[in-house]
Structures are given as structure tokens and as C-alpha cells.
Amino acid sequence: MRCAVSSPWLLGAVAVALAAVSIRAEDDTVRAEAAAGDRQAEQEGNLVDLGANFDANVFEQTGAGWVLRHAGPFGQGMPRPGADGEAGSPALARVRAVGQARLERLERACGLDEGQRRRLGLALEADLRRCIGEIEEVRRRYAGVTVNMREREGQQTWSRFQQDVQRCRRRLLTLFDESSLFAESLATVLDDAQRATLAEEQAARRSFHWKTLVATAMLRLDDTLALTHDQHAEIERLLMEQDPPLRLDTPTRQRNEQAEQMLVFMVLADTDHRALKAVVGEDRWKTLLTLLNQGRSMRSWIEGQGLLDPKR
Numbered sequence: 001m002r003c004a005v006s007s008p009w010l011l012g013a014v015a016v017a018l019a020a021v022s023i024r025a026e027d028d029t030v031r032a033e034a035a036a037g038d039r040q041a042e043q044e045g046n047l048v049d050l051g052a053n054f055d056a057n058v059f060e061q062t063g064a065g066w067v068l069r070h071a072g073p074f075g076q077g078m079p080r081p082g083a084d085g086e087a088g089s090p091a092l093a094r095v096r097a098v099g100q101a102r103l104e105r106l107e108r109a110c111g112l113d114e115g116q117r118r119r120l121g122l123a124l125e126a127d128l129r130r131c132i133g134e135i136e137e138v139r140r141r142y143a144g145v146t147v148n149m150r151e152r153e154g155q156q157t158w159s160r161f162q163q164d165v166q167r168c169r170r171r172l173l174t175l176f177d178e179s180s181l182f183a184e185s186l187a188t189v190l191d192d193a194q195r196a197t198l199a200e201e202q203a204a205r206r207s208f209h210w211k212t213l214v215a216t217a218m219l220r221l222d223d224t225l226a227l228t229h230d231q232h233a234e235i236e237r238l239l240m241e242q243d244p245p246l247r248l249d250t251p252t253r254q255r256n257e258q259a260e261q262m263l264v265f266m267v268l269a270d271t272d273h274r275a276l277k278a279v280v281g282e283d284r285w286k287t288l289l290t291l292l293n294q295g296r297s298m299r300s301w302i303e304g305q306g307l308l309d310p311k312r
Contacts, residue, residue, distance in 0.1 A: 050142035217264035265295025
């Protein structure tokens with residue numbers, strides 16, 4: 001019978017081999033876990049919580065594009081709707097503040113008595129609650145709904161979500177329009193003298209707002225065309241002769257300087273081109289015409305920003 005003889009060298013070699021196998025196994029496990037983590041991160045990056053996105057897309061959208069929030073529960077950062085169905089969103093609170101400011105401005109302009117103020121206040125609140133109820137009904141459809149933007153079904157749901165959001169935004173923009181109970185009440189609550197005063201007040205506000213938009217756009221024209229003082233004054237005069245149907249009292253529209261600038265160029269594009277060309281001269285006309293064409297081509301987009309009142 002032969003006896004096994006232990007060799008320190010042999011035992012060391014075996015130990016090294018076993019350690020190498022263990023290290024390779026651990027490396028494989030780490031790589032597998034890292035790959036799984038990457039796949040999970042990629043998957044989560046494609047997921048969109050529509051409930052958490054609803055308020056952002058309805059109330060915070062600007063011309064830059066759609067607001068996306070990829071995580072968080074429904075209405076994250078927003079209070080839940082109250083027991084009466086009224087949304088607690090700070091953005092909707094701003095809508096009420098705009099309505100209240102409009103009523104106070106009307107009182108200052110027309111000298112409302114207590115009865116008139118109460119009746120108009122009730123009409124304003126009725127319009128607001130009806131609008132909030134309609135938006136909240138849409139909002140509830142997306143509570144807890146998460147879509148994967150890499151899947152066709154998710155893309156289709158996102159498309160429907162966009163359409164619903166657009167309808168809600170249009171509803172907010174028309175909250176104080178002629179079809180509102182508040183606007184209809186003005187015809188019966190105010191007397192003839194008060195209605196005439198209101199028309200003058202609104203015309204003055206609209207004129208002041210247009211003058212502000214023109215002044216800002218003229219800075220762009222001055223920088224682009226290097227206008228002389230006389231050229232600046234003449235173009236400004238041509239613009240101030242226009243009376244675009246600017247929308248007043250838009251509760252959710254954030255300041256969109258690009259849309260406001262393009263609106264001025266759109267209006268300027270409708271003026272007599274021969275007169276404009278005579279003002280700026282042949283060397284500047286081509287550059288100015290490019291800006292005018294930009295404004296004209298963006299008419300639909302400008303109208304969609306809520307700057308204009310289509311009923312006026």
C-alpha cells in the first residue's frame with residue numbers, strides 16, 4: 001500500500017486554483033447583477049407616471065414642450081382633491097385668484113354695489129367649480145397609471161393623455177370667455193353706463209398690453225436690423241395702428257416670450273409690405289421678410305398658446 005505524501009507546493013497550487021475559480025464566479029455574479037441593474041434602470045427610464053405628470057402638463061407646459069416627470073405617486077407635490085371633488089392643486093388656486101382679481105378690478109372700474117358683487121361672485125365661483133370638476137374627472141383617469149414609452153400600447157396611451165391635457169388647457173383658457181356664466185351675467189347685472197365703462201377699461205388694458213409686446217419685439221428688430229431712430233419709430237407706429245384680439249385674464253398661461261415675439265411679427269406681416277420695404281430699405285428688407293414669414297407660418301402655434309381671443 002502506497003502512502004500519499006503531502007507537498008506544500010502542491011497544496012498551494014490547489015488553493016490558488018480554487019481561489020481563482022471563486023474570484024471568477026464572484027466577477028460573473030457582479031457583472032450579471034450590474035447588467036440586470038442597467039436593464040432595470042433602462043426600463044424605469046422608459047416608464048412615465050401619468051398621474052404624477054397630469055398637473056405638470058396641464059398647468060406648467062410652455063412653448064418648450066411637454067413636461068415629463070418619471071417617478072412619484074399620483075399628484076406628487078400636489079394636495080389631493082378635497083371631499084367636494086375640488087382639486088387642491090396650487091395651479092387651480094391661482095385660477096381662483098385670477099377670478100377674484102378680475103372681480104375686484106370690475107368693482108373698481110364700475111363701482112359695483114353689494115348686490116351686484118354678490119351675484120357676479122356667485123357666477124364666478126360656479127364657473128370655477130364647473131371647470132375644476134371637468135378637469136378633475138379627466139385627472140382621475142390617470143391616477144396610478146404608468147406607461148412604458150418603448151411599447152406601442154404605452155405610446156398610444158401617452159397620445160390620448162396629450163389630447164386630454166390639451167382639452168383641459170383649452171378649457172382653462174376659455175374659463176372667462178363669453179360663454180361663461182360670469183360673462184353672461186354682466187349683461188344683466190351691470191347697467192348701460194357700467195357696461196360702457198367696462199368696455200373702455202378692457203380696451204385700455206388691451207392697448208397697454210399690446211404696446212408692451214411691441215416694445216419688446218422692437219428690441220429684437222433693432223438688434224437684428226440695426227434700425228435708425230426714424231425706422232424704429234415708423235415700424236412701431238405701423239404696429240400700434242393694429243388692434244390684435246389679445247386675450248385678457250388668462251389664468252394659467254405662463255409668460256412665453258417667443259410666442260409674444262412671433263405674435264408681433266405675425267401682425268407686422270399683415271401690414272403693407274411695400275410700406276415696410278420703403279421704411280427699412282432694400283438691404284434690410286430680406287432679413288425683415290424672413291422674420292415676417294416666420295411669424296406668419298407660426299399662426300396656428302401662436303393661437304394655441306392662448307394669446308389671442310378667437311371670439312373677438
